[in-house]
Amino acid sequence: MSVGAVRGWVQAARRILVLSGAGMSAESGVPTFRDAQTGLWANFRPEDLATEDAFRRNPQQVWDWYAMRREAIAQVQPNAGHLAIARFQQAHPGRLTVATQNVDGLHQRAGSPGVLALHGNIAEDRWLETPRSCCRSDPPLPGHPPRCATCGNLRRPAVVWFGEMLPVAVLAAAEHAAREADVVLVVGTSGVVYPAAGLARMAPAQARVVVINPHASDLDDAAREVLRGTAATVLPALLD
Numbered sequence: 001m002s003v004g005a006v007r008g009w010v011q012a013a014r015r016i017l018v019l020s021g022a023g024m025s026a027e028s029g030v031p032t033f034r035d036a037q038t039g040l041w042a043n044f045r046p047e048d049l050a051t052e053d054a055f056r057r058n059p060q061q062v063w064d065w066y067a068m069r070r071e072a073i074a075q076v077q078p079n080a081g082h083l084a085i086a087r088f089q090q091a092h093p094g095r096l097t098v099a100t101q102n103v104d105g106l107h108q109r110a111g112s113p114g115v116l117a118l119h120g121n122i123a124e125d126r127w128l129e130t131p132r133s134c135c136r137s138d139p140p141l142p143g144h145p146p147r148c149a150t151c152g153n154l155r156r157p158a159v160v161w162f163g164e165m166l167p168v169a170v171l172a173a174a175e176h177a178a179r180e181a182d183v184v185l186v187v188g189t190s191g192v193v194y195p196a197a198g199l200a201r202m203a204p205a206q207a208r209v210v211v212i213n214p215h216a217s218d219l220d221d222a223a224r225e226v227l228r229g230t231a232a233t234v235l236p237a238l239l240d
């Protein structure tokens with residue numbers, strides 16, 4: 001089926017859910033997780049670094065990985081795909097919800113309202129242990145990672161690591177949006193990470209699930225249509 005026919009579905013839809021993954025930001029220059037295997041961290045699997053155990057075992061290594069990613073993300077801009085989604089939301093308030101696995105904040109920076117950040121935001125951090133009064137009163141000691149000067153509590157990235165629950169209210173809102181959707185656009189995700197990927201399988205039977213991905217993904221079988229293209233080229237064609 002052509003992009004034009006899918007565009008007809010999108011333009012006629014009352015409720016659209018966009019479920020995005022790392023490929024959504026690839027054209028902004030943010031490496032995807034599968035690409036990350038080729039980069040500086042080629043010897044580490046994200047699944048091995050993005051865990052509380054890894055952080056407790058080697059806080060500096062994990063903190064350095066996030067510091068490197070934060071620095072890279074601060075240099076990039078939302079791409080045409082992020083901007084097309086935000087324009088559609090501004091033109092049609094309430095018709096399109098974004099649920100993203102990405103922690104890069106690019107949907108938010110593009111102007112999308114009410115982004116459901118399923119895995120948190122890399123730009124923020126929080127205390128590793130439940131903070132005490134000392135953690136709150138004194139500024140953390142600088143370092144990799146920063147720590148409480150009194151009790152040594154560590155700061156950690158405010159993202160959802162493997163083995164951690166997703167924010168309950170955010171996940172519930174995303175599940176609600178999936179169950180109400182007429183169209184689900186699954187953009188730039190390999191579909192291997194749950195429970196986020198499961199959202200693409202929660203749409204009602206009559207809903208149209210569309211995968212937008214230049215390569216095969218684990219969610220292709222859930223799609224009514226697969227568009228073999230990139231986020232920055234396909235989304236403007238569907239949404240503008």
Ligand code: BV8
Pocket residue numbers: 020021022023024026027032033034035047050101102103119159160161162163164165166187188189190191192193194195212213214215216217229230231232
């Ligand atoms: C949890 C934040 C339970 C950190 C991330 C079944 C049910 C529930 C859980 C599980 C389950 N099976 C397994 C699990 C455990 C686990 C999991 O899913 N493991 C996987 C590896 C098998 N899930 C969890 O641990 C989750 N928590 O289940 O808790 C629980 C219950 C009760 C009490 C306690 C606990 C938490 C998962 C969250 C992990 N955190 N991110 C960080 O970023 O550092 S996930 C991380 O992976 C990112 O968010 C990223 O988005 C994601 C990787 O997936 P993708 O986004 O898809 O990226 P990827 O690189 O894989 O693919 C990119 C795609 O883009 C490719 O297909 C490519 O072709 C495409 N592409 C490339 N260029 C473009 C493009 N597409 C479009 N345009 C382009 N230009």
